[in-house]
Amino acid sequence: MNPTPAFALLTNGTALPWAEVPAWPMPEFLDQVGASLTRGGRLSSLFGVPMSEGGALQLVAVLAFDASNTLAVGRSQPFTGTFPALTVHHPQAHLFEREIWEQHGAVPQGHPWLKPVRQDHGAGPAVGEFFRVDGREVHEVAVGPVHAGIIEPGHFRFQCAGEEVLHLEIALGYQHRGVEEALPGGPHRASVHQIETLAGDTTIAHATAYAGVLEALAGTEAPLRAQWLRAIALELERLANHTGDLGALAGDVAFLPTASACGKIRGDFLNLTALLCGNRFGRGLVRPGGCAWELEPERLARLRAGLDTALRDVQQAAAWLWDATAVRARFENTGRLEASQAREIGLVGPAARACGLVRDVRFDHPTGWYRFAQVPVSVWPDGDVFARARVRWLEIQRAGEFLRELFDTAPDGPLHLPLPPPAPNTLAVALVEGWRGEVCHVALTNAQGRLHRYKLTDPSFHNWTGLALALRGQAISDFPLCNKSFNLSYCGFDL
């Protein structure tokens, strides 16, 4: 599982001059990437970089070699027109290649399902061809974009035979706000705020990745105390969302004690984040160069007490859930995904770990405080709704223990240092294990040290395909439960 030496190697949260990123002619580039994927690499990102002049494009691949804690970067030489699709042999490239086609017009030849990712082309995202199953008993169910709850919009198209789902196609793009397009020429004044609201429930993870990229471009890193505080905030974000998910899963199988309790406890965790910075989602806490709010001893004591209470409460609420045979009966063998499928489509985060894959940025590519303190990777082998719930519960427990450890090891020193300007013509990569999985930010600066290209990859970008596959052979009535067990972001995908 070692990268091909031809790639430029770097560790998470570092930068290298653009000139040192090897550039191959397109066929060779695709061979190199393909060979690396075959040997166990994972596609963290694949995107186009438009040349400053002439309208040509370069493709850049960021590969993660988890077992050897290494990232590998390579690029194609400038080209125009078409390129042979990687997707044919490596399905995990399928959305990346659709995105390249949509953003730059370069056609991945042989792509089996080339259609827009999020742009509307004037007609609305779900207008266009859908995969169809034909047969006398087959019927089609269309859901969304507006759903029956307080939830973001997306369109789901089911091909069913009776109750059984044969195929689900997910059409997103309704939430597209142009975040990635707004970044070149920046960072702008609004940039950090757009990143913080890219996926509102993942504010800390995205802001930390953004800060990491800018710090790497500036050839520095955040002060230790800021790294420590970022880890606290990231784990609080994980606790709040995992707790909410356990409650929502319980709600979807009509097990109300846990659903009611977790709805409230989730808020208790959010209030702990608000204790840090005033905002329940952590806005304004992480800033390039450090953190903006100090965690004084008195506040730390309040945080510790609040965490103890919330953890005790969630322990109780989860115990009800695991004790209930009715819950187990609904969770087990529902929405099952095999480890081989998960590997093939490049699944990340708790969804991947619930298929038995040991895949966690905090462990594989540690940055910041995670270099000094480790959280065990939480894995469950079965790949079903039960496994995804179980991994969340394990992560709640381990995040709690980790936070208690962190509270006792506060480093001294400044919380924020002025950030030098970004180096020109430099590429930086930052991965952060958000609560949904790997958040990947890649930045490339121009000759003036301004952003030339900024590529955002939310874990949802990898994982929506997982939900679609998990639905195959399921009763359509289990869609809400399966959907909740992934709980993916619409806006994080739509950018």
Next chain:
Amino acid sequence: MFLRDTLLNRLRRGCETLAYPHGPAPALPDRHGGALRLDAARCPLDCAACVAVCPTQAITRLPTEPTALDLGRCIFCAECVRVCPAGAITQTGDHRMAARHREDLVLGAPGREQLRLAEALGEQLRNLFGRSLRLRQVSAGGCNACEADTNVLSTIGWDLGRFGIQFVASPRHADGLLITGPVSQNMELALEKTYAAVPDPKVVIAVGACAIAGGPFRGNPPIRDGASPCVPVDLYIPGCPPHPLTILDGLLRLLSPAGIPASF
């Protein structure tokens, strides 16, 4: 055994719904800051420190007019509070921020140092909705934070149902829309159709800086800079996201002149 334990544990937890509005409102987090206040008379001549740091162009200073701060555009990062040399912009700690008219969110003119809080619906609409308001929520480019802090109102901690307010699945069953997000172009049609599907008379509530004026995404080409270019808005609730208490206050303010429903 299991059933008994579950019930016992539930009983032991007791009632977890907050005392408000019978009791006092819970305090905002101390670093939240609440609504902003602008005493434009204190602005030094030729100072535009706040204008330069505001990420959403919420502050304007024209040569002949007092400084203006638009809380509809504001995401409450408080950068302006930090840089103001004269203490002209201050945090009030007040969670109440909902307004009925867009211009009521603009501070700065003499006598408009603070925002003008929303008055209730007219008597006729209050008679219709005062004890039973059903809302359809539409996220149109929302980041899931406004959605989450609206959702939380239906949990046991807030129990929105006790005020007769409920979120429903179909716009056909609704008395109004609660909109979050800057209204992405890709959601514009869906929003308009949802609005059209709600029977008259209906109310529209814009929650969060995005739904009021585009929030941090203001000016990005794929968005419409808020809900009002698409549908008429009756209540604006500022914030990024607004605290659940701010949203609740806004909803109650709409239904009752006292800000607390008559049944309470």
